[in-house]
Amino acid sequence: EPEVTQTPSHQVTQMGQEVILRCVPISNHLYFYWYRQILGQKVEFLVSFYNNEISEKSEIFDDQFSVERPDGSNFTLKIRSTKLEDSAMYFCASSVGSGFGELFFGEGSRLTVL
């Protein structure tokens, strides 16, 4: 069964460092998303991406965040200068359509900022 894959599964970084989280969405999906979950809290929407541009972003997704689809398969989330409060599980998801279908989530990348 096709699945969304994410790397790395866990990354530890120093505050102020840049981090890139990678995702390979399901191949025939057109919409891509990043969500995050701070430990013990709810899953929060960060950004949605379609046709090589951001469709929608949340207040959390400020200037330190960026997304990119550098090639036909990868979808990346970059955090330019990490803060302690960026420590969370980051989930990538993809869907065939928007607003009409289920989201397929990856297993997540745990980011720990020291």
Place this chain on the structure above:
Amino acid sequence: SQQGEEDPQALSIQEGENATMNCSYKTSINNLQWYRQNSGRGLVHLILIRSNEREKHSGRLRVTLDTSKKSSSLLITASRAADTASYFCATDNTNAGKSTFGDGTTLTVKP
């Protein structure tokens, strides 16, 4: 209350019993989805119910949606220890695929 709030926050039952979790939301929606998350793992999609549907079944899962009350329920029948997980509802009210998740219900099924 926030969009997509589940109750109860925690539920503990014996294997074989049914588990019912509720979700309330505030704005109009395109669809409502239920997800499951095992501890430390990713989210697994369980079932999607559209705003024009009232009930949906999938195996041991039954989801209802009452748009007049802005609420949904997830029923897991004949629960198993392997059903132990957190369950989240998520609402989609945009055309950008942004889903808003609730706080989740932590279900413990005792063998």
